[in-house]
Amino acid sequence: MTVTAKAPPLADERVGKPKLTDRLIVRPEIGAMLGALLVFVFFSVVTQQFLSLGGAATWLDDASTLGIMAVAVALLMIGGEFDLSAGVMTASTALVTAILSTQLGLNVWLSLLVSLAFALSVGALNGWLVMRTGLPSFIVTLGTFFALQGLNLGVTRLVTGSVQVTGMRGADGYESAGFLFASTFQIGGQAFYISILWFVLFTVVASAVLVRTKFGNWIFAVGGSAHSSRGVGVPVLRTKVLLFMTTAFAAWLVGSVNILRFASAQANQGIGLEFQYIIAAVIGGCLLTGGFGSAVGAAVGALIFGMARQGIVYANWNSDWFQLFLGVMLLAAVLVNNVLRRRAERVRR
Structure with missing residues (x-):
């Protein structure tokens, strides 16, 4: 009697170890990382200063404050919303701190706390209005943008007689507050601004919250479908209000650094920066439709900004080319993100 060997059972592909390419393709930030590598290599080759410690300190500093805001805006975009008041808010918080410290004589630390409360209140109001009225966040925060811009100009001119507030260095508490928000640290004899460390810390915390906490799951859920999320018990109102408050907190941090x-x-500073925050988040893998993105990717998007902006200066090119770079990067990022999102959906199935 002949015994036939039984064929080994076929492995179930659903429980098999995914391929490296599949694991990479589901990461929203993979496109931004490849773009950052290309920009880094390109300017390292065409300029001499770019790779020096001084050059690195410059483009990292350029990316740091932009990156703090880009990461916060990315969380909000993953949650399905926009904040067009983010740029002006950085100026508003700085002006509140400056006016209270220089005109009313408050300690800088107390002024910072008041400006933080102001920022969080505006952020909470933005979120509440978006959820209670059903209006698009684009419209609500555009109204906030104009309101804050008018307040910045009107109050500053009323209090100081100009559109600028100066004299912070003579305020009580400036030295200790400046050490925390505006000091430098040395690497190889080169000074690096502490805002770079704030940027790294903010990115790490935001990324951990997004991918390792229940709140992070809520962010993805409400960005994908607020109605479905509400049906399974996700607190949509609380989640979106907290996201707007996170953006406001980031604006306060950047305003304090500045x-x-x-x-x-200046009363008119920060105008237009909100679009750079959104572009950096999109370059980093966020979709304009919500529900997909990465905090790390937004940080990398801001890093691309810093490297390109300073690389163009080091290459002695006309800075007007930076606007062309932004437009090309935005269009490329939107196309790449859509492709990666569709591929990631197929991989997850």
């Missing part, structure tokens, strides 16, 4: 570093604030 006012303590430069010791003055």
Whole structure:
């Protein structure tokens, strides 16, 4: 009697170890990382200063404050919303701190707390209005943008007689607050601004919250479908309000860094930066439709900004080319993100 060997059972592909390419393709930030590598290599080759410690300190500093805001905006975009008041909010918080410290004589630390409360209140109001009225966040925060811009100009001119607040270095508590928000640290004899460390810390915390906590799951859920999320018990109102407050907190942090570093604030600063935050988040893998993105990717998107902006300067090119770079990067990022999202959906099935 002949015995036939039984064929080994076929492995179930659903429980098999995914391929490396499949594991990479589901990461929203993979496109941004490849783009950052290309930009880094390109400017390292065409310029001499780019790779020096001084060059690195410059483009990292350029990316740091932009990156803090881009990461916060990315979380909000993953949650399905936009905040067009984010740029002006950085100026508003700086002006509140400066006016309270220089005109009313408050300690800088107390002024910072008041400006933080102001920022969080505006963020909470934005979120509440979006959820209670059903209006698009684009419209609500555009209204906030104009309101804050008018307040910045009107109050600053009323209090100081100009559109600028100066004299922060003479305020009580400036030295200790400046050490936390505007000091430098040394690497190889080169000074690096502490805002770079704030950028790294903010990115790490935001990424951990997004991928390792229940709140992070809520962010993806409400960005994918707020109605379905509500049906399975996700607190949509609380989640979106907290996301708007996170953006406001990031604006306060950037505004604090700016006012303590430069010791003055202009009433019209920050206008237009909100689009750069959104572009950096999109370059980093966020979809304009919500439900997909990465905090790390937004940080990498901001890093691309910093490297390109300073690389163009080091290459002695006309800075007007940076606007062309932004437009090309935005279009490329949108196309690549859509492709990666569709591929990731197939992989997950």
